Amino acid sequence: MKQTIFLSFLLLSSLTLFSQSNYHSDSYRVTLGDLKTNTYEKDSTANALIIYKYGNSLVDRYDYDLRTEIKQKIKILNKEGFNKANVSIHLYNNENSEQEVEKIVATTYNLVDGKVIKTSLLKKDIFREKHDENHTFVKFALPNIKEGSVITYSYTRISPFMYNYRGWDFQSDIPTLYSEYRTSIPGNWHYNIKLVGGKKLTKNITEIEKDCLQNSRGGSANCANSIYAMKDIPAFIEEDYMTSKSNYLARIEYELQTFKGFDGSVNDYTKTWKTVDREFKTDKEIGRQLKKSIDLEDLLNPEIINENDLLKKASAIYRYIQENYTWNGDYKIFEDVSIKDLIKNKSGNVSSINILLHNLLKESNIIVKPVLISTRSNGFATKIFPVISDFNYLIVQTTINDITYYLDATDNYLSFGEIPFRCLNSYGRLMDFKNGSEWVDIKPSKPSNVYYNVELHLDENETISGKLSSKRTGYHALNHKKSYYKNKEGYLQKLENKFPHLEISDFEVTSDGLTSPDFKESYHINYNYEDTGDHIYLNPFFVEFFNENPFKLQERTYPIDFGYKDTYFYSFKFNFDATKYTVVEYPKTKSIALPNNSGKVLFSAKTLGSTVFIILKISFDKAIYGPEYYSSLKEFMSKIVDIQTNSLILLKKK
Numbered sequence: 001m002k003q004t005i006f007l008s009f010l011l012l013s014s015l016t017l018f019s020q021s022n023y024h025s026d027s028y029r030v031t032l033g034d035l036k037t038n039t040y041e042k043d044s045t046a047n048a049l050i051i052y053k054y055g056n057s058l059v060d061r062y063d064y065d066l067r068t069e070i071k072q073k074i075k076i077l078n079k080e081g082f083n084k085a086n087v088s089i090h091l092y093n094n095e096n097s098e099q100e101v102e103k104i105v106a107t108t109y110n111l112v113d114g115k116v117i118k119t120s121l122l123k124k125d126i127f128r129e130k131h132d133e134n135h136t137f138v139k140f141a142l143p144n145i146k147e148g149s150v151i152t153y154s155y156t157r158i159s160p161f162m163y164n165y166r167g168w169d170f171q172s173d174i175p176t177l178y179s180e181y182r183t184s185i186p187g188n189w190h191y192n193i194k195l196v197g198g199k200k201l202t203k204n205i206t207e208i209e210k211d212c213l214q215n216s217r218g219g220s221a222n223c224a225n226s227i228y229a230m231k232d233i234p235a236f237i238e239e240d241y242m243t244s245k246s247n248y249l250a251r252i253e254y255e256l257q258t259f260k261g262f263d264g265s266v267n268d269y270t271k272t273w274k275t276v277d278r279e280f281k282t283d284k285e286i287g288r289q290l291k292k293s294i295d296l297e298d299l300l301n302p303e304i305i306n307e308n309d310l311l312k313k314a315s316a317i318y319r320y321i322q323e324n325y326t327w328n329g330d331y332k333i334f335e336d337v338s339i340k341d342l343i344k345n346k347s348g349n350v351s352s353i354n355i356l357l358h359n360l361l362k363e364s365n366i367i368v369k370p371v372l373i374s375t376r377s378n379g380f381a382t383k384i385f386p387v388i389s390d391f392n393y394l395i396v397q398t399t400i401n402d403i404t405y406y407l408d409a410t411d412n413y414l415s416f417g418e419i420p421f422r423c424l425n426s427y428g429r430l431m432d433f434k435n436g437s438e439w440v441d442i443k444p445s446k447p448s449n450v451y452y453n454v455e456l457h458l459d460e461n462e463t464i465s466g467k468l469s470s471k472r473t474g475y476h477a478l479n480h481k482k483s484y485y486k487n488k489e490g491y492l493q494k495l496e497n498k499f500p501h502l503e504i505s506d507f508e509v510t511s512d513g514l515t516s517p518d519f520k521e522s523y524h525i526n527y528n529y530e531d532t533g534d535h536i537y538l539n540p541f542f543v544e545f546f547n548e549n550p551f552k553l554q555e556r557t558y559p560i561d562f563g564y565k566d567t568y569f570y571s572f573k574f575n576f577d578a579t580k581y582t583v584v585e586y587p588k589t590k591s592i593a594l595p596n597n598s599g600k601v602l603f604s605a606k607t608l609g610s611t612v613f614i615i616l617k618i619s620f621d622k623a624i625y626g627p628e629y630y631s632s633l634k635e636f637m638s639k640i641v642d643i644q645t646n647s648l649i650l651l652k653k654k
Contacts, residue, residue, distance in 0.1 A: 397430060
């Protein structure tokens with residue numbers, strides 16, 4: 001039986017090869033070079049280094065268990081790397097079967113006065129920790145760890161779950177010099193194989209071994225024996241503005257497509273979307289609930305039912321769900337889905353809440369369809385073939401007057417047409433049971449903006465006072481609405497703490513409540529400036545959009561994902577008595593742009609008579625920037641921080 005393997009490479013950039021100093025990355029054996037070398041020239045911030053990592057997965061010829069041998073050799077560079085000597089092996093079990101681990105061997109090597117000292121892990125120092133009914137961890141800590149230690153450990157994991165062939169992480173949070181994974185897959189099992197993370201394999205070999213697997217009745221299968229390897233893999237460091245690291249971590253994944261028994265039977269595990277659509281439509285949880293009819297009079301008041309404007313009606317139904325039902329925080333969208341229980345208990349999971357919204361809109365003759373998505377923290381859903389377990393969230397799409405809206409009623413601060421930030425993960429699967437499902441882009445229809453307008457005046461008593469007003473839209477508004485309406489006193493206290501040089505009074509919020517698409521506030525301020533006799537120093541940016549540069553890595557190999565486009569606008573006007581003061585110094589006008597005009601900073605400062613005018617506008621015209629923009633964004637942010645912190649107005653008495 002021949003084995004067919006589908007290998008999908010998601011290659012975004014190639015990996016440059018560097019010298020490996022004196023480390024011996026070709027094998028598991030510890031050398032003097034491994035012990036004597038105590039730096040890693042390519043990454044001076046590394047606390048530890050994987051010198052050699054090896055895995056070998058194969059099917060046992062007798063009991064068909066999947067056996068995976070693991071070996072690692074790690075250099076401890078400093079004390080912050082000591083945690084790499086703590087090893088945890090995850091084991092899964094269900095009611096019938098369980099994974100096991102055996103042959104655990106671990107050793108610490110130290111170089112002391114020119115001699116190699118070996119310290120072995122004792123069996124009594126290996127512990128089992130039951131996490132829950134399905135998950136156990138086997139843990140151990142290597143002994144005698146010091147700065148400069150080299151540790152090795154190996155073990156074999158035995159799994160009866162061949163449908164879940166072990167994947168392999170080439171990349172981790174510390175650099176890796178060499179990582180190799182060997183697999184042997186009998187032709188009975190046909191997997192879709194996917195390489196994730198944009199790193200290039202330095203070794204990719206597959207050979208066929210004849211009759212590697214046999215059964216007692218004379219049936220046999222060939223095996224596809226593969227070797228995958230990578231060299232000089234940088235550490236994956238998480239930073240702001242990213243989705244799940246699982247989207248970008250260099251690794252290989254397996255998804256069982258079909259199993260063919262020696263008796264000729266065939267089991268399909270990965271199906272077409274056409275098949276999934278048909279099964280989903282009749283699913284006892286979501287599918288059945290989507291078809292439930294609801295008597296509108298039982299839930300909605302006559303004013304909503306009789307509304308002729310479909311957009312107003314949809315908005316009213318959406319608000320009704322927000323106000324009357326509470327999300328219990330459950331992401332298990334395919335379990336315990338019940339509109340009946342939701343209506344009774346006033347609380348339920350995300351599927352129950354948004355399916356009730358779906359059904360009320362449908363009963364009101366409004367076009368609506370469910371959309372399956374994977375949230376930002378859950379990673380991207382696979383597009384190559386249907387993997388329903390990739391999805392962990394459900395929203396709805398409605399079309400009114402040829403305009404498409406995405407809705408999620410789990411958050412009572414959202415305005416109509418907004419979805420939570422956690423849902424902004426590029427795309428989702430629109431479940432259209434009539435015409436077939438399809439992929440749809442999930443992104444905000446409008447940018448999120450922040451506006452500040454400040455007007456100050458220096459009076460005859462040398463007091464600087466005035467008014468500040470601000471407006472936020474989109475996700476900037478959403479965050480402030482939640483902060484303000486959940487704790488108004490606490491919000492004002494945070495505002496006062498944020499501006500220690502200001503005295504705030506007459507605070508007022510002028511937007512229209514929890515679901516308003518914007519958040520508007522204003523307040524009177526007294527500015528406590530630095531007075532040095534004949535000079536007054538005034539920093540116009542007591543409001544800072546970015547008080548530090550969020551980008552600190554030397555290199556970033558994954559996208560910068562803001563989630564949405566946004567703009568920041570700051571207008572500052574300062575009036576003074578020109579007969580008593582003169583402006584000696586004020587900031588210089590600047591203009592900065594990102595490559596391809598994908599973002600801009602416009603900073604203008606000028607004096608006209610007795611007034612200083614300052615305008616700062618920052619725009620990010622892309623929601624997601626590729627890693628090739630990182631160095632430009634890093635410099636861009638640095639200049640923004642510099643403008644806000646180093647802009648001074650200097651007045652001198654005449």
